Amino acid sequence: MLKPKTTKKDTRKELESLVDEFIKAKGEIQHVDMGESGLVDGKYNTTHIGFSEPKQQRTPLPHVVAAIQERKHPPASQKGPLPNKPTKKMLYDDFGEPLRWVWEE
Template sequence: MTKPVKTKAQTRKEIESQVERFIRQQGEIKQVEMGASGLQDGKYNTSHIGFIEPKKDRTPLNHVVAAIQQRKSDKKAPTPPAKEKSKQPKKKIIYDDFGDPIRYVWED
């Protein structure tokens, strides 16, 4: 049993009724300038931005990477050519414009 999915119209109607109920209960809606809700003391909140620490020096590991690549190339042995599969015809379904199967065709 699947859960019934709300349409956009139903969701809009539900939100409108919640707003009306809030206003009827002496609620007040305040208008705020666009983008003001993301500001703290008139500035953007930068405490969550990850670039606070200074850039660190990186340790070069070129010799380690070269050793790993060398080990990988040593492990790879030449693989024998794969055997060819016997070519058997495949069954292909032909569909009409509505996506319903019409017939089957065998292809090589």
């Protein structure tokens, strides 16, 4: 049996009731300024930013890139001619009514 989906209205009611219960139990709500919770000692937390190491030099490898590109897209001259595939053609009678399909090369 599937559970009924909770709607936004139900979620709002539930949160409102939880807040009311908290306040009735002598709980106190503190005011926090917008953006304050993301600050550490009044500054943004920069320990998680990944720019602590200096930029590394990269070794150019154009021959490797060229080999990969060639494998992805071989030149047209290497592909060769495409084989002729048989095609389906409808045969009609003298009155234009379809009779049957035939394969032509």
